Amino acid sequence: MSTRTRIVFLKGHGTENDFVIVPDPENAVDLPPSAVAALCDRRAGIGGDGLLHVVRSAAHPEAQDMAAEAEWFMDYRNGDGSIAEMCGNGVRVFARYLQRAGHAGEGDLSVATRAGVKSVHIAKDGDVTVGMGRARLPEGDVTVSVGERSWPARNVNMGNPHAVAFVEDLAHAGNLYAPPPFSPAAAYPDGVNVEFVVDRGPRHVALRVHERGSGETRSCGTGACAVAVATARRDGADPAVTGSPATYTVDVPGGTLVITERPDGEIEMTGPAVIVAEGEIDAEWLESLVR
Numbered sequence: 001m002s003t004r005t006r007i008v009f010l011k012g013h014g015t016e017n018d019f020v021i022v023p024d025p026e027n028a029v030d031l032p033p034s035a036v037a038a039l040c041d042r043r044a045g046i047g048g049d050g051l052l053h054v055v056r057s058a059a060h061p062e063a064q065d066m067a068a069e070a071e072w073f074m075d076y077r078n079g080d081g082s083i084a085e086m087c088g089n090g091v092r093v094f095a096r097y098l099q100r101a102g103h104a105g106e107g108d109l110s111v112a113t114r115a116g117v118k119s120v121h122i123a124k125d126g127d128v129t130v131g132m133g134r135a136r137l138p139e140g141d142v143t144v145s146v147g148e149r150s151w152p153a154r155n156v157n158m159g160n161p162h163a164v165a166f167v168e169d170l171a172h173a174g175n176l177y178a179p180p181p182f183s184p185a186a187a188y189p190d191g192v193n194v195e196f197v198v199d200r201g202p203r204h205v206a207l208r209v210h211e212r213g214s215g216e217t218r219s220c221g222t223g224a225c226a227v228a229v230a231t232a233r234r235d236g237a238d239p240a241v242t243g244s245p246a247t248y249t250v251d252v253p254g255g256t257l258v259i260t261e262r263p264d265g266e267i268e269m270t271g272p273a274v275i276v277a278e279g280e281i282d283a284e285w286l287e288s289l290v291r
Contacts, residue, residue, distance in 0.1 A: 007281040009039075009046060010097060014089035014128075014273045016218035016254025020048040021097050022281075027059040033081025035289040039281070040079040046281075049217045050087060051077040052094050063112045070112035072098060078213030086115035086159040088221015092128040092273035095120045100275055115159030128273045132222065133159060134265040135229040138187070144194050145181045146174040153182070153194070154230040158267075160212075161192045162226035166234070170198055173208045176216035195223045197231065205231055206251035218254030225267050228259035239263040 007029060010021040020039050022029060031053055040048045053075035057063035063073035074094045076087045091111055098104040099122055109120040119131035136157040144153045144165050149172055153163040163182055167173065173180075173196040180194045191212040200206050207227050209220040228248040232238055237246045239261050247260040257271040 007283050007286060009279055009281050010100075010275055011046060011048070011277040011279075012052075012093040012096060012273065012275040013254070014092045014219065014221065015252050015257060015271055017050075017087075017089035017220065017252075018048045018218075019050050019052045019090055019093050020046045021052045021054060021093070021275075023054045023097070023101065025054070025056045025059065027055045029053075030290045031077070032290055033077075035286060036077045036081040037079065038289050039286075040081075049079050049211065049214045050084070050090060051079075052090055052097070053077065054094065054097060057112045062114065066112035066117050069117045070110040072103065073112040076113065078211070079215075080213045082213045083114070084160060084213065086113050086118075086222055088130060088132055088158075088223075088225060088269050089219050089271070089273075090221070091118055091120060091130045092221070092269075092271060093275070095122055095128050095130075096273040096275055113159075126272065127270050129268055129270040130221070132225050132267040132269050135226065135261075135267060137229070137233075140184075140187060142187050143183050145183075146172060154226075154233065155187060156226035156229050158222040158225050160222055161188050161190070162195060162223055163188070163192050164195045164197060164227050164230035166230075167196050167198060170196055170206065170208050172196065173210075176208065176210040179212070180210055193220060193223050193226075195220070195227050197227050200249075200251060203247060204249045204251075208253065219252040219257070221257065221269055221271070224250040224252060224257045225259050225269055229261060229267070232261060240265060 057067035057073040121129040142153045151165040153165040156162045232246040
């Protein structure tokens with residue numbers, strides 16, 4: 001990478017889950033974990049919960065087999081530089097970037113991710129709906145803890161792992177700086193996203209979340225889906241059993257998402273996606289991080 005290379009970035013968020021966006025159609029920008037973590041640093045970098053590396057599927061070795069279905073691959077990274085399978089808020093912001101850049105318009109769009117190809121719909125009102133796939137509900141009891149308190153949690157996998165705990169008060173989740181302890185360790189060998197949930201009303205819940213690799217975030221799309229699934233099971237509203245879709249409003253610290261699980265198991269998430277800034281990364285600074 002030459003220091004003369006112009007490296008554009010954008011900043012966006014979905015319900016205040018914020019991302020550094022690096023458009024790189026030909027996969028030419030070297031982004032090792034150290035560089036991603038530096039870009040996401042809120043004091044010494046641009047700042048974000050994660051990074052959306054925008055690459056043509058055909059140009060990325062992990063996405064080439066999806067290129068026939070989806071032109072663009074969301075090479076998503078957590079704020080600490082680690083790779084993640086999927087990010088629901090990130091997909092919406094990714095789609096908004098593609099729309100802004102002229103690569104997509106209102107209507108339907110397919111986006112390749114490490115959790116497979118996701119169907120996206122960009123509505124005229126600005127909201128973006130993402131087909132999040134089906135949830136898997138691994139068997140076995142899981143417990144999460146904060147300080148002296150512990151709760152049973154529902155193990156839900158949305159392409160990435162979640163532990164959903166229903167609590168009396170969201171303050172019981174503590175500061176969520178560190179990952180909440182869980183057991184058994186074998187349930188989540190690669191770590192887990194932990195959601196703490198309270199009821200707000202019929203088919204309406206609120207959450208706080210510790211995202212694996214990022215700490216507490218203002219929103220987590222896959223987490224909101226996991227929470228809706230876990231709540232539907234708790235409420236006896238499993239769409240596969242009732243034959244009717246289950247729709248939940250999920251309040252996150254940064255806004256509101258609407259989650260619908262259909263009888264066939266497919267889950268859709270609808271919410272806002274906003275691009276707030278565009279600029280240029282100092283290439284010499286970035287190159288110093290990847291030497």
